[in-house]
Amino acid sequence: MKGSDSKIAIVSLVVLSIWIFVALPLIYSPEPTTDHLLRFAPLFTPVVASVAAIIAVAAISAQKSIARKRAAIDFFLKTDLDHNMLEAYADFEKALKSFKAHTAGGRDIKTFIDDPETEKDYKKILRYLNVHELVAVGIKNNIFDEGVCYNFWSDAMVRHVRETRPVIEYEIEDGGSDALFLELRTLSARWSVQIANWNRNFGNGRSVKTV
Structure with a gap:
């Protein structure tokens, strides 16, 4: 309560x-x-x-x-126990590593998308970002309890949004809509501030970059 x-x-x-x-x-x-x-x-x-x-x-x-707390816990149990969700997460992390290596070499995101060898990686990144967006939408519409989601999901979400920011910005520009991943971006920005405040007050003093 x-x-x-x-x-x-x-x-x-x-x-x-x-x-x-x-x-x-x-x-x-x-x-x-x-x-x-x-x-x-x-x-x-x-x-x-x-x-x-x-x-x-x-x-x-x-x-x-x-009910909102139970819905959130049920969802996160699925992400940790369901084979397809675990595979999607592993694919995302592998694709993200490939993307970071690609952009670190000075190449732009368009070549990453157009290259047949990395095009699938780009889609895997988008697929898992949609999972994060689903969580954010669930919180926005009072389906999931934000406290439960923050305690379990915030670190991963904030890090993933930060590391895939070029992908999100490209999708917004290419799709022509500021509404793409809107709830995810809004929630991640709020959570990154909360994490930074917690680290400053109770953690080791490290701050988290905001999105």
Whole structure:
């Protein structure tokens, strides 16, 4: 349960406790208090109903939060256990190494794409970037819990986006749309700042380059 949900639930329980342990005893206490408080008895019904509604909303919110966490964990279990996902990751890392060697030699990205020997590597890089984009879209649409995703996925995502930045920029320019990998770029930029802050405050002082 998130902090805001916990606060709502606590406040709701406090109000409900006041109603049960304070208001009700006063209402049904002996004269003269009873006559005075009975006039306000009709007001307590909507109050209790409102408290119950708040508790219900908090419970639903908590269940949604748990569902998002489970969805994220299920997805990452698949990335670590599914043969196809493991193969896609291995292919990506191998293709990325080939791409970095290519560009380190002073050759541009277009020759990497047009070369029959490296064209498949380029497609493997794009395929795994789409996996990262899927995670980012899932977080944006509240399908995945961002906290779980950050703890498990942030280092890999930020590094991959940083190292494939020329590929992403080429795809944006070639495709003519700034929306390509938009959620991935946005999330990676945010996470890179969080990682840098963590390293500065709790780590070994190293900072992470932002995208």
